Amino acid sequence: MGNRESLIAGAKQCLRDIGYTRTTARDIATAAGVSLAAIGYHFGSTRELLNQALMEALAEWGGELATALQTTDGSAEAVWAAVIESVRTQRPLWTTQFELAGQVDRLPEIHDFLVAGQRTGRTELAGLFGAGEGEEARLLGGLAQALLAGLAIQWLIDPDGALTAADLTAAIKLAARP
Amino acid sequence: MGNRESLIAGAKQCLRDIGYTRTTARDIATAAGVSLAAIGYHFGSTRELLNQALMEALAEWGGELATALQTTDGSAEAVWAAVIESVRTQRPLWTTQFELAGQVDRLPEIHDFLVAGQRTGRTELAGLFGAGEGEEARLLGGLAQALLAGLAIQWLIDPDGALTAADLTAAIKLAARP
DNA sequence: CCGGCGATTGTACAAGTGTCCAAGAACGGC
DNA sequence: GCCGTTCTTGGACACTTGTACAATCGCCGG
Numbered sequence: 001m002g003n004r005e006s007l008i009a010g011a012k013q014c015l016r017d018i019g020y021t022r023t024t025a026r027d028i029a030t031a032a033g034v035s036l037a038a039i040g041y042h043f044g045s046t047r048e049l050l051n052q053a054l055m056e057a058l059a060e061w062g063g064e065l066a067t068a069l070q071t072t073d074g075s076a077e078a079v080w081a082a083v084i085e086s087v088r089t090q091r092p093l094w095t096t097q098f099e100l101a102g103q104v105d106r107l108p109e110i111h112d113f114l115v116a117g118q119r120t121g122r123t124e125l126a127g128l129f130g131a132g133e134g135e136e137a138r139l140l141g142g143l144a145q146a147l148l149a150g151l152a153i154q155w156l157i158d159p160d161g162a163l164t165a166a167d168l169t170a171a172i173k174l175a176a177r178p
Numbered sequence: 179m180g181n182r183e184s185l186i187a188g189a190k191q192c193l194r195d196i197g198y199t200r201t202t203a204r205d206i207a208t209a210a211g212v213s214l215a216a217i218g219y220h221f222g223s224t225r226e227l228l229n230q231a232l233m234e235a236l237a238e239w240g241g242e243l244a245t246a247l248q249t250t251d252g253s254a255e256a257v258w259a260a261v262i263e264s265v266r267t268q269r270p271l272w273t274t275q276f277e278l279a280g281q282v283d284r285l286p287e288i289h290d291f292l293v294a295g296q297r298t299g300r301t302e303l304a305g306l307f308g309a310g311e312g313e314e315a316r317l318l319g320g321l322a323q324a325l326l327a328g329l330a331i332q333w334l335i336d337p338d339g340a341l342t343a344a345d346l347t348a349a350i351k352l353a354a355r356p
Numbered sequence: 357c358c359g360g361c362g363a364t365t366g367t368a369c370a371a372g373t374g375t376c377c378a379a380g381a382a383c384g385g386c
Numbered sequence: 387g388c389c390g391t392t393c394t395t396g397g398a399c400a401c402t403t404g405t406a407c408a409a410t411c412g413c414c415g416g
């Protein structure tokens with residue numbers, strides 16, 4: 001594996017372990033087992049390396065989550081359970097996602113990544129719930145995405161008080177009544 | 179206003195404008211119109227000043243949001259509309275909130291702030307929707323909080339594709355059917 | 357063998373960071 | 387006025403950070 005690939009891999013690992021804003025050039029070089037100067041040679045600047053690694057990482061993580069959600073029985077409750085399980089086992093990925101959301105106005109270069117990820121996620125969720133296209137898909141996809149993000153943030157910050165998958169399905173039925 | 183109060187005010191402004199992780203000691207001193215060394219004298223370290231300012235700021239912002247939500251007609255749709263309006267007019271506050279969520283594992287000192295804010299927000303939302311205590315309040319409060327966070331993140335990242343208040347109420351009814 | 361070229365790296369540098377210190381300023385009690 | 391305490395600050399220090407540069411390495415065609 002050449003230095004260029006090592007740097008991308010090291011940057012992805014740093015995105016997991018340290019996050020986007022706090023990873024330094026030396027962090028990446030150390031994680032990649034490569035000299036500091038290699039970053040400038042292959043990518044010009046640390047920021048460009050991080051952005052390229054972020055682009056790939058978001059696609060990979062999104063794909064993993066998509067397959068995890070698709071290998072459920074398709075019921076809403078099973079999907080929420082899979083989301084919660086993902087938060088439990090892949091905490092650093094989720095924290096990094098929210099860190100990025102918190103920098104969307106301050107780091108303009110990541111804005112497009114987030115918009116793209118949000119839109120594909122929304123349509124995939126709509127498809128997962130059986131709504132292919134049209135207004136119903138837009139509504140269900142948007143709702144599912146909001147619930148997914150809200151559920152994830154609850155499990156990240158306060159797992160003891162967070163809603164379980166069963167809680168969530170019960171709550172939705174409850175909320176639709178009155 | 180003494181230097182101590184100026185520093186707290188400057189730190190709050192920096193939390194809005196720059197965020198938590200990226201504000202430097204010199205940013206705060208400049209915003210407060212005070213010398214750099216005043217931070218060490220009054221607060222010991224920049225981190226402690228930022229944490230104290232954060233504690234106050236979270237309480238204030240939470241209070242403002244709570245009153246904004248309570249001055250609606252009480253319907254769910256009006257609450258969502260107020261949330262969306264808050265995201266529109268107070269973007270920096272919301273981005274800072276998600277930035278904090280993204281640092282919850284990496285900055286242990288802010289963890290308690292977030293847990294406390296999450297729990298009070300949940301109970302206030304439950305009360306807002308007429309569910310005082312018990313299991314129903316826990317479910318409705320948790321659901322409302324998840325939706326609030328998910329809605330906010332949609333409006334932060336991609337306002338063009340985000341669900342409106344009417345969309346959200348319609349989607350919930352739709353999701354409760356099948 | 358060897359010249360050339362891309363790849364790699366040790367190192368240096370400037371800018372930025374948090375913290376500390378000694379000197380002075382402001383203030384109140386006597 | 388005088389003194390002790392509290393507050394304030396300019397400046398300095400050690401450290402981190404991103405980037406640039408010159409030297410070196412490795413390899414391959416001739």
